[in-house]
Amino acid sequence: MRPGVLAVILMAAPLLTGCLAEPDPSPTTALGSGPAAAGSAPSTSAPLETTQSSNKAPVYWIGRSNSSIFLYREFRDVPEQENPVTRALRAMMSDKPLDPDFFTPWQNPGKLATSISGKDVITVDVSEDAFNSNLDADMAGRAVQQLVYTATAAAASSGLIDSGQQIRVRILVDGHTDYVAFGHIQLGDLMTRAAGMVAPVWIIDPQENTEVAAGSVKITGRSTLSGGKLRWQILRAEEDGTKVPFLTGETTAAVEPGQAGLFTLALTLPAGDYELKVAQAGTGDQPDQNEDSRAFNVR
CATH class of the missing domain: 2.60.40.10 (Immunoglobulins)
Structure with missing residues (x-):
């Protein structure tokens, strides 16, 4: 059973199809720091959510299952002043999960903006204060994937992108591409959903x-x-x-x-x-x- 408190950290809603990642061929029992954790493109990306009529925002959180860490999704009521991707990410960085077993290492940013170019690239530009958490490399990789999953879920479920193709995310920090997230993960390159990140x-x-x-x-x-x-x-x-x-x-x-x-x-x-x-x-x-x-x- 997932504990309600994860001491290692400092510090369902409308039914959608295609919301889980493909299982790893050999699931790990510890937090790995390989390509999946770092956010590079796997050979097969995790399927996207499909378009749905609800205005609730799909938000991914981090939670523990046995001795491994996975991503879990909730649907949240959010203000409609911003575009669907921005408001889902803002909820991920500033709200608390409904489930006490989940958490987020992100901090409420002073600035957050998103855009979509072409049919398959989401750009997220966030201020540096969003990264004010002390994480190890493994948890940092999962936090970056939490952002990638939330951004792509919000874009797909709102119909802004075609969920039938692989969607990529570029993360900028104060407009720059050379930031190292949480002191461990180099940002700037295009990232996709890493398979095996969602809960079994x-x-x-x-x-x-x-x-x-x-x-x-x-x-x-x-x-x-x-x-x-x-x-x-x-x-x-x-x-x-x-x-x-x-x-x-x-x-x-x-x-x-x-x-x-x-x-x-x-x-x-x-x-x-x-x-x-x-x-x-x-x-x-x-x-x-x-x-x-x-x-x-x-x-």
Whole structure:
């Protein structure tokens, strides 16, 4: 289970398809600092979100699953004064995640602007104060990818770019291309989404602490293992605050093109406070892996 506090750091919403990265051929259990972490283009980039009608901004956060760090997405209500990419990045740098298990190392910048050139290049120009966090090289690489994922998600889901092609991001700092982000990652070159960065199991809907109507409750999510078995559990809060098992079950992630990895649960739940847990099912003596959890209320 991801801890609520990550001591190493100083310091779902509308359903979209194609929102997860392809799994690494050999997932790491520690934070690596190779090309994926640094933000260079992998051989196959992570698929983009598809266009959706909601005006909520897709924002990526950083969270822990087992001993690895991954990106998780939330949809946030944001002011509409700026373009979709700018307002999503501003939320990423200045807001707090809904889920207390997530965090962001970015700081609220004094200046932030974005533009799109051609059909496949997003330019982000941000002031230096956004990088005022003390990170090691591994976390710095993930923070840069957090920005790349958020910028490309916002552009794709708002229809500003074609999600059927690889989208690249150039990060400028105060208009310059030679900045070293968090003291570790050289910026200026075009970057793409690094595969393997998103969480292996991802609850999309409901989002953290949202309220849903009693009766049939629809739960959606994704797994990086298309066709893989998932185990889920619903815990219900008692009057004394303790959480007790309420429902358990298994499901299988979809394998169909365009729906790969998707899982859906339709559960009948009475009014109450609940916690949902979903994990990739272990095989043999292996325990379940990569659990994601979500608190929500039924009223």
